[in-house]
Amino acid sequence: MTVPRILPSEEAEALLDLATQLADRELAPRAAAAEERGEFPEDVVKQLARCGLLGLPYPEEFGGGGQPYEVYLQVLEVLASRWLAVAEIVSVHTLACYPLAAFGRPELRAALLPELLAGDRLGAYCLSEPAGGSDAAALTTRAVRDGDGYAVTGTKAWITHAGRADVYNVFCRTGGPGAAGISCLLADAHTPGIVPQAPERTMGLRSSPVAQIAFDGARVPGDRLIGEEGQGFAIALSALDGGRLGIAACAVGLAQGALDYAVEYARGREQFGQPIIDFQGIGFLLADLATQISAARALTLAAARLRDAGRPYSLEAAKAKLFATDVAMRVTTEAVQVLGGYGYVADHPVERYFREAKVLQIVEGTNQIQRLVIARGLARRSGGA
Template structure:
């Protein structure tokens, strides 16, 4: 199904056309094989980087494309509709560049940011821990100042790109308990003591494995502190507002892919002498899915446009992430149902879409946390 988009510039349309061309050529044909082999598509990410698609929201002076978030998110949506693991990788990488881009000193940005967004390096965002995912303020990984650096010890969990990242944002405790004791350090893969653990055996996204990372007295230079000491929690929460929009875009793209496949199948599959799409039970199911996807896309873009205008958007980002990922879960389940028995076998991609949709309700803050964010805003008035 062709999505009718209103874009801010002709350049934005060119970017979406480029993303579609690369997604059709480099992503769609490779997705099933890489997922089956659990093989991370590193070269595909390099291709996207060289095409300028890994730094879309960041400034041109650092090698980015200076695109509004509404354009970046629609590129993500297109990528996700061909291969969710790649879109999620782009979203995580963009999130990983955010602390430096938004809170780094001019000297830090000039020295480090071009390499981060240039396409050859990939980032990881190290916030969650084995005993603290939603409770980010309770993290226990500690960084102790020692001369001209920090010595980091602790374990992070559920880290996308743990085994393949070139740089890591480490949120760690440099002060006392609670949010005010947290800081953000930017580490390189080459720094000793960074030890990715065995990959988790996940339900989906097999081509993008996650793992714990142990930091065993990892020494990080003091000039890699992003923001001041004690500012890390605010940086993390601000980054997650943007990251939640990235996940919403991934959810919209995945849901659109599931709907398009289900509609194509329903047009071809015949029972009782006619195409099954003509039966009201299935037709209404598909109509509901199409409506929900359009609503999710509109909510996502509303939040993005608030962000682009410099207006508060945190609550709208939470709504977009919550709604879009719930929609992706419903639509992928219904896509499997439309295909019936065929939907339950790996010959068709909808069973993979359904398994992949589940994680989107969990990452970047579970949907229960999004409801907490929204309800607290309502209570404040």
């Protein structure tokens, strides 16, 4: 299905056309088999990098695309509608570039950011821990001063690109308890003492591995500190605002792909002498799903425009992530139902879409956390803050 779009420039239109061509030619034909095998699409990531799609929202002076977030998110949506794991890989890499781009010292940024944006290095974001996902301020991984560097000890969990990434953003405790004691270090993956564990056995997104990472006295140079000591938690939250929009765009893309498949099936499947899409029970259901996808897309892009304008957007990002991922869960569930028994078997992709949608309600802050963020924002506003 062709989605009507209003893009801010001819360059943006060309980028979206390029992303669509790549998605149709390289992603869609491979997705099912690669997911079944749990195969990381390294060659696809390299191809996206060569086409300039790994650094779209970052400055051109560092090799980025210099594009508004509004454009970047629409590219993500297109990728996700063909192969969610690839879009999620791009989203996580973009998130992993943010601390360095926004808070890194100029010399460190100049040395490393171009390699990340060019796809020569893949980034990862290490915040969650086995005993604490939502309560990130209680993390226990510790970095102790060791000469002119830090010795990092602890375990991170649910790390996308674990064992595949070249650099890790490691959020660790350099001070006392609570958010004020957290810092961010940018560690090379080959550092002795950084040991990725076996990949988790996930229900979906099997082409994008997640795993724990053990840090056993891993020594990170002091010049790899991002920002200042004690600034790590603020960096993490700032990065997650943009990351949540990335996941929202992925959710919109997945939902659109599932709807498109269900509509085509309903047009071709006949029961009682007519296509099932002509039955009101099916037609009205699909109409509702299409409307919710459009609403999720609009909410996501509205938040992106606030970000592009330099205005506060944290609450809108939380709303977009919450709504879009809930919509993706509903759309993929109903897509299985539209196909009936055929929706339950792997011969059709909707069962995979259904399994993949669930994780989007969990990553970058669960949807319960999004509701908490929104509710606290409403309370502050009502109090005059």
